[in-house]
Amino acid sequence: MPSLPSLDDLPGASSVLGLLRRVGATAVNATDVLAHGGFVTDEQYSPYEVVSTHRVHKLRRYFPDDVPPDAPVMLLVHALMISGDVWDISPDTSAVAALHGMGIDVWTIDFGWPEREPGGLERTLTDHALALSDAVDEVSAATGRDVVLGGQSQGGMFCYQVAAYRRGANIDSLITFGSPVDTRAPMGVPMSPENAAVLARAYLASGLARRISIPGWAMRAATQMLTPIGVAQGKAQWYANLHDRERLLPRERLRMYLDGQGWTAYAGPAFAELLEQFMVHNRMLEGGFVFRDRLVSLADIDVPILTVVGSADLLATPPAVRAIRRAAPRAEVYELNVPIGHFGIIGGARARKLTWPTVGGWIHWRDGQGELPAALVPADRVEEWDADALSGIRRWFGTAADLSVGTAVSAISGAVGAVRGAEDLVRAGVDQLARLGELGDVGSETRISLGLLLDEAARRDPGAIVYAFGDRVIRHGDFKRRVDSIVAVMLGLGMRPGERIGVRMASRPSLLSALAAISRLGATAVLLRPDGELARELALGRVTRLVTDPENVPVTAVTDLPCSVLGAGSNRDDLPGHVIDMEAIDPDRVRVPAWYRPNPRNAEDLAFVLFTGSGAGTREMLITNRRWALSARGAAEAAGLTATDTVYSVAPLHHSSAILHAMAGAIASGARLALASDPDPDTFWSEVRRYGATHVSYTWTSLRAITDRPPHANEPDHPIRVFMGSGLPRGLWRRVAERFAPARVVEVYASAEGEAILANPSGEKVGSVGRPLPGTPEVRVVDYALASGPHGSSSAGSVSRGIVTDADGYARPSAPGEVGLLVVRGRGSARQDVVPLRNLVEPGDSWLATGDLFTRDEDGDLWFVDHVRSLITTADGPVLPSVVSGTLEAVPGVALATAYGVGDDRNDGNEVLVGAVRPLPGARITGDALARAVRVLPRAQRPAFVQSVRIPTTTWARPDVASLRRGGVPAPRRNVTVWCLAADGETYEELPRA
Structure with a gap:
């Protein structure tokens, strides 16, 4: 009887058996994955010692029992959303093992799992950066060597920030792996940087950002959504090979790490700071980020940098990473280009073959033990990124993805825009915009003053920065306490509301504090020029008391005026006997009078007295609270100031350009005010970078030194968008506009008499002061007989006598291009000797002669010509x-x-x-x-x-x-x-x- 054929003899039996075996193996492997989250491997982690434990971090030293003598030292930094094990996931991908094998003493900082640490979800970016700075000190002290800092993604950003913060102290060099610097660079996802900034602003404006921490699973999901094609391909490949355990085992720990085990929560305050500093602002590139109360700019980095760029990285695209050469112009920057994506730079097969051998070669080169690796290229010789990869990915996403992002942005913008428009709202804040609007509708009895606006800002957000000086910032809450203390001392010295208090100080924080205190007291600040004729200005300003800084104390007593000195650095032993040291008075021991009310003054009260001219031509400029408020609003609108900006005042604070434009505009808009510490061009560019200055105020020729000198190292890719001020000569204007493009010049004019405020927001017509700002009085240019001018006289009446009238007795308007006198509609002046011009252009009207000659062009724009007295x-x-x-x-x-x-x-x-x-x-x-x-x-x-x-x-x-x-x-x-x-x-x- 013939035997039955075996299963193997049947047609196609081998393929069927193979399929069954594959299904069986897949089922067994899938069961292990479901039971254990993945395959259990016998791979061992690299040995390490936890050298120290701190509130924010732990410090690990790898292979502590096998450190070669005199080995170079490297400290590795991970990104916040992943755990510190990223440097040692498996033997095949271990960075610490590879570096140790090359004779390097490897340390890592471990920020732990914030969700498991006491107070971990309250951490800020600053907490982590300062922890890294402390770690540098500790590693350097333990090894006796400078440290090579290396960081992946955000960890590299921390390395840049800490190197700048420390000015390179104890740091040999920096190595970063896919670490973005320019957040305005093209992104590898279907969202423009502008739309990302809109979403970030809206989220911050909602108030949720600081209160809600993001769990690790959400961070993983969000990151994978940014690269869905790669994630989908990786998962499909893994599932296709699920039957072959031996093939999957070498990368299993890496897969498990990326699929969930390696992701940590992101603390809400840290995430909010990330959005504010690097999405809403672009502070890595432009400067101006703050650690505690210290300003930091990457332009301060002067140690060598190796940046590893993934040419297929869509999270930190090559342009975003390569921007370090622009942000740190003093540093020697080299690049290693790796043809792989974001995480593969440190964790893939190419990392093992290319990244780590090259990094080891760099470290030994820096240690004097070898040549610079051939794969490294000086950054200034690297060609710009070919964006074909970005275009290809966007084609993969298609129109639907673009529509989804656009819809999200539109939805947020529409919801917030129901109040005032999303862009402006989230940039400046609801309260600040509302206050800015109110400044254009100030009646004579409205309570308004510098002191009041500062008080309101401190109440809204005491942690916001009010001004910066040197490398320090002062926040509104601290500034309010300082000002209140000065007011208490002033009250103790007998100063009272309504007094005219002379202030003779250099442009420094003490001067701003003094002006705010005088305003809060309800007095008038008379700003005396340090190089002016003191006796003449005291008399013109009708000063009753004098406040100075240590450098401007009169050598001898000025008549019988009480003189006080304010400001740190005063030498108690060197002060003349007629001077009172205000810093020596304890404000807490002053008994405040029962009648005192802070910020009591109204719009029509006199806020400031400034001075123009020199010698016998010196004259006062009276600024009421209303006029200052109008100038504040006008400067903010003309220059496009928002709460996200920083105004860098080159003009001294005793100049009208600084008082009426820089300081006023910054306070009205909520922007930071930064004061120049020195007019030197080197200081200028250093501070512009450190402050992240978006607006620079000028007066007359103050920009000449930076414009006419050779290019500065910190000048390329500067953050300046607007130069704002008054008096810029046309030739210099053209050179400024050409050299610092695309920054524009905004020329602002404020009349000495009346409340005329003109501005040229576009800056297109070089030399023009534009037109009256909204909410300011009407102005006209009327015919004027130049031969009748007062020629040096300060008499307002003598100026008005030159006005040419027609047959009906009304002032004749000047034709376009003809020189005439600018008059401003108004009922009166703060100066008693200024008489309004009645019935000037129509019956019953009232105008003030500004004393300034103008022309008007065919478009209606105005051009300042000269002061009448300058003829x-x-x-x-x-x-x-x-x-x-x-x-x-x-x-x-x-x-x-x-x-x-x-x-x-x-x-x-x-x-x-x-x-x-x-x-x-x-x-x-x-x-x-x-x-x-x-x-x-x-x-x-x-x-x-x-x-x-x-x-x-x-x-x-x-x-x-x-x-x-x-x-x-x-x-x-x-x-x-x-x-x-x-x-x-x-x-x-x-x-x-x-």
Whole structure:
């Protein structure tokens, strides 16, 4: 009887058996995965010792019993959303094992699992960064060597921040792995950086960010959603090989780590700080992030950097990572390019073959034990990233993903925009925008003042930063306590509301504190210029008391005025006997009078007295609380200021540009105010980077030093968006706009009389001051007889006498391009000697003469020409000095120009017209160039003499014409060239030196 065929003899039996065996193996392996979360392996972790345990971190040292003598030291830093085991997941992918095998002493910082640590979910980014700084100290002390800091993703960001914070102390070099620096760089997901910022602002504005921590599973899900294609491919490959345990085992611990075991919670305060510092702002690149109360900028890094870039990294794209070379211009930056994605840089097969051998080679090169690895390329020789990968991924996502992101952004914007518009709302805050709107509707009885606005800001958000100076910041809550203490001391010294208190200080935090205290007391601050004529300004300002800083204490008593000194650094032994040290008075021991009420003043009360001019031409500028509030609102709107900005004031605080534009605009908008500590260009660029300055205030020529010098190392990719101020000469304006593009210039004008506030927000018309800001009074330019000007007189009445009227007695409006007097509608002035002009353009109206000459163009934009009192009276008639100086600025090679008159007794008391030019560095000016330039002027307006000279400037950076005038008719001398207008009136002849 024939035997039955076996199963193996049946057709296709082998394939069926193979399938059954595969199904069986898959079932067995799947059961193990379900029971244990994965396959159990016999792989061993690298040995380590927990050297120390702290509130935020633990410090591990790997292979502690096998550290080679004099081994270079590396401290590795992980990102917050994953555990510290990322450096030693399995033997095949272990970074610590690879580095140890190359003779390196390896340490890691472990931030633990915040959800399991006491207070772990209350941590901030600052807590982690300062913990890393402490770890650097500890490792360096234990080993006696500088530390190589290495960090993956956000861990690398911590490395950058700590290196900047420490100014490189005890740090040999930095190595970062896929660590982004520019959060405005293209993203590898279907969301623009702008949309991401909108979502971040909205989430912060909701108030949820600091209160809700993100669990580890949510962090894992969110990260995987950003790269769904790669995640899906990886899972499909794993499932396809589930039958082959031996094939999966080598990467099993890595899979289990990435699928859940390695993800930790993200503390709410830390996540909120991440959004605010690096999504809403771009502080890694632009600067201005804060550790506790200290400002930090990556521009302070000067240690070598190796940045490892994943060319297929879609979480930290190559442009975002490579931005470190722009953020840290002083550092020597090298790049290693690895053709892999984000995590594979440190955990994949290529990491084992390329990343870690190259990193080890870098460390030994830094230790003097080898050559620079050949795979490393100086960052400035790396070509820009080819964005084909990004485009391809976006095509994979398709239109649906773009629509989903756009819909989310639109939904948030629509919901918040029901109140005032999402963009503005989340950037400036509901309360701050509402307050800004109120500043445009201030009645005479409205309670408004500098002190009140600061009080309101401190009540809203005491932790917000009010100003920065040097490398420190002051928060609203601390500033309020300081100001209240000063007020108590002032009350103890007998100061009272309504007094005029003279303040003579350098531009420093003590000056801002003094101004806020005087406002809160209800007095008037008279800002005395440190280089001004003290006696004259005291008399004009009707000062009853004097407050100074240690550097500006009068050597002798000023008549019978009580004098007090305020500010840290005062030497108690060196103070003159007539001076009271306010810092020595304990505010807690002062008995505050029962009548005292903080911030009692109304809109029409006098807030500040400023000064313009010099010598006999010195005059006061009276600023009411209403005018200051209007200026605050106007500056904020014209410059586009929001609570996310930082205003860096180059102008000293006793200048109207600083008081009315920089300080006022910053306080009104909630932006930070940063005070320049020194006018030196090196300090300027260092502080712009450290502060993350988005707006820079100027006055007159204060920007010349940074504009006309060679490029600074910190200048490329600067964060400045707006230069705002007043008096910028047109030639310098053009150079500023060209050199620092795309930053724009916003010129603002505030009249000395009346409440005219003009601004040119676009900056497109160089030299124009634009138009009146919304909420400010109407202005007009009326015909003016220049020959009738007061020529130096400060009398407002004498100014108005030059107004030209028509047959009906009304002021005649100036035609476009014609010079006229600017008048502003208003009922009266804070100055008693200013009389309103009645019935000027219509019956019953009231106007104030500003004393300033303007032109109006065909579009209605206004152009400042000169002050009436600046007119130069020559034998041929009055000359406008700004017209002459503007013409001379057009001469090639001229950095700055001015024009003035010199008295000449031989010319019937008329003045000789003189021009002065300052050449650009290395430039040579010729008489022929001068002649070609001035041909556009009528013969009577061509200067009789032009001198090439170092034009002096005042502390306001305005050309010091008075000093030049005292020199009389210029004569050639060393470093001074003088040209004289020839008899033909067309050419200039260079005068020989004696």
